[in-house]
Amino acid sequence: GAVVSQHPSRVICKSGTSVKIECRSLDFQATTMFWYRQFPKQSLMLMATSNEGSKATYEQGVEKDKFLINHASLTLSTLTVTSAHPEDSSFYICSAPPGNPNYGYTFGSGTRLTVV
């Protein structure tokens, strides 16, 4: 089946540094990628939608200068958390439709970010 490979699975970084999370579609072209954030025992909160070759669309309240999204190719989208702070610690998940979106989306395995 369609796979979205997400790396790293876990990362610990120091406050003030930047962290990049990658999502690659392995066997399909991901024109659109959705980025979510999930707090413990809570639902997925959509952060932004990225489209290949264009600027990402951010949800209300999400700082676009803090969460930089790049979707330079049909198989790779990246999320960079800039100048990370402890409050940015969370679980980040990417998702893309492997074909017709009406049939559902494929999710990456998630990245647990801890900022110390």
Next chain:
Amino acid sequence: AQTVTQSQPEMSVQEAETVTLSCTYDTSENNYYLFWYKQPPSRQMILVIRQEAYKQQNATENRFSVNFQKAAKSFSLKISDSQLGDTAMYFCAFMIGQGAQKLVFGQGTRLTINP
């Protein structure tokens, strides 16, 4: 605004029992799609079942079936002959329109299957 509500934060049943998870949604749109996703302890999101709003027939996938009541805006998930591997968070979600649209998720229901 479109919203999804799952009123059962947690549920627990014995193995082999049948369990129903509730989901209601609110939208003024007529063309949309409904999904149930499962998130086991590994936190990998897995599609369980989907339903097109324009179809009256309820979707089924092996032990999983839905009760879709469009007028009531209700989309419940029934798990028959529950198994230990069904233990997970279950999220109801819907998507409006065609193309790569965003999914709107409910709060989730934590389901535990006891041996």
